[in-house]
Amino acid sequence: MTAVYATTAADTDVVVFRTRADEVYAQLKRDVAEFRMVPGDRFTENEVSERLGVSRTPVRQALFRLQQEGFVEVLFRSGWRVLPFDFDQFEQLYDLRMVLETTAVHRLCETDRGINRQMLSDLANIWLVPLSQRSSDNAQVAEWDEAFHCALVAAAGNGEMARVHRDVTDRIRIIRRLDFTMQPRIDATYDEHAKILKAVRANRGDQAAMLLRAHIETSQTEVRKITLHQMHLARHAAG
Template sequence: MSTVRPRPAPSAPAPAADTAVFRTRADEVYAQLKRDVAEFILVPGDRFTENEISDRLGVSRTPVRQALFRLQQEGFVEVLFRSGWRVLPFDFDQFEQLYDLRMVLETTAVHRICEADHRVDRSLLDTLAGIWLVPVAERSTDTAQVAQWDEAFHCSLVAAAGNAEMARVHSDVTDRIRIIRRLDFTQQPRIEATYDEHAKILKAIRANRGDQAAMLLRAHIETSQAEVRKITLHQVHLARHAGKTAPR
């Protein structure tokens, strides 16, 4: 009597060798296009094709398409029927809501930092002090640098509070309002005011005066929020022109 041996189950097909490569390249293209928006290389209303992006970045269309679909889901671009893609116009109602959310997260964070029984990452606060609590003569006048430091200041405050979920949500909000905040730092008086306001907030936090720190932070964010309401598309195009002519 012969024994019928069961056939081995077919093995799953091996993933294509370049799948991971495409995924990595798509991530790189995604990050680059977000930088392009934040740095005014691509501005609201700009139209482009996948081929144009492929040629500019030196990659194939597959990772470009993957990156664009991801950016579409996040509300940065939209696909146009038979005519490529477009950077979405500013949604100022959405910006208002995001600033409101940001204010809740950040004021909550500074209250937590100032609570005596709360574990805080003091190294983050020390790093911020090294940037913002400096003599006037040592302040940076590099608008791009100060814009990055400003973003890091607010993200670090939330991170220092020790709530990972708060930090994750705040990071998402920061991502979505980046272009608006960068526009705020095209004006030198706003840079000087930011140094002064950040210094006052940090001093209140270091003295564990939570209510004062939250009040100062709220006023600081409200000032920035008011500047957002004044932004016009003309300013965006001026910022793009300045970026093209600035020394690299």
């Protein structure tokens, strides 16, 4: 078991324990997300064990977890296989995400009851900045983008809605991060987030929801195109 230390806002050290299976799970999920393992690839537990330098037990535990999430399947007497991306499911999750987020921004603009204004101020400190202060680190922007959308929902003050949204966010993360592999998409994200925030802060709910819907739809389209392109490149390189 590995101890990972995190610092809270109060500078209190918190120990989060990650098992070896957690580490294998995270690595295999990155392998799928970064197309080192492409849909259709077959492999065995022994091959993963040798590659990652761990025993088969954490590998098996990680694979069963990925199987439950729909990323791999076990083959009778012949190992495992990476499943094709289920774009229909991803689109359904994006639809649900859009309902949750547009509902949240309407609530942010229509009431003060339960609204966390500090979260909105914190978002402004990241997204409403001069061009010279924008980050070009795609991994960082991907993380901030996810936090932006989660914060919009959380700030609206409905805990159950925020919980469902976090679950949706986790399930689409593997393809959503691809939206930040190109600088024009990073620039567009800054511009679009800024417009959404300004509309929310001005209590223009309809405009904020319209901007947010367009932002999510564009991202969804771009992610699908990039995913298909990356899959094609990975298969071509392997062949």
